[in-house]
Amino acid sequence: MGKVTGFLEIDRQVAKYQPASDRIRHFREFTIPMTDGEVQKQAARCMDCGIPYCHGPTGCPVHNQIPDWNDLVYNNNWDEAIRNLHSTNNFPEFTGRICPAPCEEACTLNLEDVPVAIKTVEQAIADKAYETGYVVPQPAAVQTGKKVAVIGSGPAGMAAAQQLGRAGHEVHVYERESRPGGLLRYGIPDFKMEKHFIDRRVTQMQGEGVTFFCGVNVGVDKPVKELIEEYDAVLYCGGSETPRPAGIPGADLEGVHNAMDYLVQQNRRIGRENIDSVAWPSAPILAGGKHVVVVGGGDTASDCVGTAFRQGAVKVTQLDIRPEPPVKEDKLTVWPYWATKMRVSSSQAEGADREFQVATLEFIGEEGRLTHVRCCEVDERRKPIEGTEFFIKADLAFIAIGFSGPLEDGLVKELSGELKISSDRRGNRAVDANEQDYRTSIDKMFAAGDVRRGQSLVVWAIREGRQAARAVDEFLMGASVLPR
Numbered sequence: 001m002g003k004v005t006g007f008l009e010i011d012r013q014v015a016k017y018q019p020a021s022d023r024i025r026h027f028r029e030f031t032i033p034m035t036d037g038e039v040q041k042q043a044a045r046c047m048d049c050g051i052p053y054c055h056g057p058t059g060c061p062v063h064n065q066i067p068d069w070n071d072l073v074y075n076n077n078w079d080e081a082i083r084n085l086h087s088t089n090n091f092p093e094f095t096g097r098i099c100p101a102p103c104e105e106a107c108t109l110n111l112e113d114v115p116v117a118i119k120t121v122e123q124a125i126a127d128k129a130y131e132t133g134y135v136v137p138q139p140a141a142v143q144t145g146k147k148v149a150v151i152g153s154g155p156a157g158m159a160a161a162q163q164l165g166r167a168g169h170e171v172h173v174y175e176r177e178s179r180p181g182g183l184l185r186y187g188i189p190d191f192k193m194e195k196h197f198i199d200r201r202v203t204q205m206q207g208e209g210v211t212f213f214c215g216v217n218v219g220v221d222k223p224v225k226e227l228i229e230e231y232d233a234v235l236y237c238g239g240s241e242t243p244r245p246a247g248i249p250g251a252d253l254e255g256v257h258n259a260m261d262y263l264v265q266q267n268r269r270i271g272r273e274n275i276d277s278v279a280w281p282s283a284p285i286l287a288g289g290k291h292v293v294v295v296g297g298g299d300t301a302s303d304c305v306g307t308a309f310r311q312g313a314v315k316v317t318q319l320d321i322r323p324e325p326p327v328k329e330d331k332l333t334v335w336p337y338w339a340t341k342m343r344v345s346s347s348q349a350e351g352a353d354r355e356f357q358v359a360t361l362e363f364i365g366e367e368g369r370l371t372h373v374r375c376c377e378v379d380e381r382r383k384p385i386e387g388t389e390f391f392i393k394a395d396l397a398f399i400a401i402g403f404s405g406p407l408e409d410g411l412v413k414e415l416s417g418e419l420k421i422s423s424d425r426r427g428n429r430a431v432d433a434n435e436q437d438y439r440t441s442i443d444k445m446f447a448a449g450d451v452r453r454g455q456s457l458v459v460w461a462i463r464e465g466r467q468a469a470r471a472v473d474e475f476l477m478g479a480s481v482l483p484r
């Protein structure tokens with residue numbers, strides 16, 4: 001344990017943000033890094049609990065050994081801290097930036113609303129490791145002669161590929177887009193995580209012998225059956241990309257878009273990639289000088305809000321059909337679980353108008369172009385309340401109500417009837433593979449990440465990639481020393 005009385009003496013402090021008026025002028029990250037000394041003081045607050053709830057199972061999905069590295073940071077042993085952190089998490093610089101931090105929710109000090117600043121400490125360890133040149137390729141000492149194809153280079157595919165490469169297998173990653181990273185690159189905006197962090201991990205992985213084939217849509221450009229024949233194992237990490245159908249009349253009006261059309265376009269613009277060649281409903285989609293309405297209450301919706309402000313939107317309104325959550329949760333009933341409470345993302349804090357318990361009834365337009373959104377209030381069962389209809393002026397509307405499963409064309413179409421995909425009551429589809437061996441209904445084929453568990457979080461994708469890598473290694477070699 002760091003400082004025995006640390007939690008009594010030191011106040012919680014997290015990295016501060018640039019003021020909203022400054023940060024909406026650019027797309028870069030806007031957190032102001034803390035000094036080493038400040039981070040060490042935060043690590044000193046950890047109580048090294050007898051049962052560290054931060055560490056799991058309700059806390060960290062990759063089971064980061066949080067009390068251990070808090071102690072190492074407090075004692076100025078940053079090299080050992082990153083070694084420990086890398087033993088459970090391939091990409092702590094990603095999670096340190098964009099994880100919602102269920103660990104902090106589960107921290108014992110959260111009973112008093114002052115959890116240890118775990119996410120801030122994690123990011124500081126990861127960033128320092130790069131600064132000090134600690135992060136270098138770690139190629140396997142011995143090659144196994146086995147070949148593995150990974151389809152998809154999101155966090156699940158990247159984590160799996162790194163683990164499998166280090167286990168000595170020849171790993172080839174096939175990615176449909178022109179650059180690796182999945183939603184880390186094309187969904188999540190730069191202001192939450194700049195993309196050079198992905199590039200330097202890719203460079204490290206290439207140094208470990210992993211090969212990336214970008215611009216290859218498996219099932220379209222290359223038959224998946226060819227991969228299954230050519231490789232000793234195939235791991236499918238294709239994500240959950242089908243937008244949930246909103247069924248709102250008027251969605252075909254000019255100015256109404258699925259959130260991902262908007263976010264992917266902006267990410268490509270910043271990455272200096274071609275946006276003309278992609279089949280956008282109408283390119284470019286820009287919010288400058290416009291009234292914007294975002295339908296949905298999750299991460300994707302929030303990212304549309306922040307992007308619209310940075311493009312110069314006049315007004316951004318976010319519509320959420322759920323009731324407004326309480327400002328403070330009842331700790332004794334929910335802790336250490338993730339609590340439903342009022343959360344304000346950095347994007348929402350930039351000035352969004354948030355409406356709760358509101359249904360989007362129709363997009364209304366003139367001469368084929370969106371002008372208004374017709375809404376009404378709903379009761380707790382989401383039934384419209386009579387006489388509550390209202391209109392919001394809108395030039396642009398983004399539908400961000402989630403994703404329902406893997407894309408149905410391409411790979412899934414090629415394997416239809418063979419690759420078992422299940423649906424739940426809400427119509428969400430996911431590839432059938434259990435969390436023990438990650439094997440699909442097809443011999444030699446495994447699945448992990450959002451494609452298997454449904455839309456989730458980066459940290460869960462990393463966990464699944466790591467566990468699936470171990471399952472593949474066991475399948476190929478009969479045993480594995482890779483951690484689960």
Ligand SMILES: Cc1cc2nc3c(=O)[nH]c(=O)nc-3n(C[C@H](O)[C@H](O)[C@H](O)COP(=O)(O)OP(=O)(O)OC[C@H]3O[C@@H](n4cnc5c(N)ncnc54)[C@H](O)[C@@H]3O)c2cc1C
Binds near residue numbers: 157
């Ligand atoms: C806008 C947005 C914001 C988010 N923000 C956060 C956040 O702040 N924090 C957080 O923890 N999570 C966030 N998430 C969720 C998180 O990004 C995902 O849970 C995570 O990326 C899933 O990882 P994955 O590797 O399973 O899939 P993905 O990241 O979706 O990667 C799948 C990859 O597979 C490729 N692919 C698919 N099919 C094929 C094929 N046939 N051939 C070749 N390549 C293929 C795709 O091009 C893609 O690159 C967000 C999601 C969205 C949409």
Ligand code: SF4
Binds near residue numbers: 047055070106107108
């Ligand atoms: S729950 Fe909080 S105080 Fe306890 S070990 Fe984890 S980080 Fe430290």
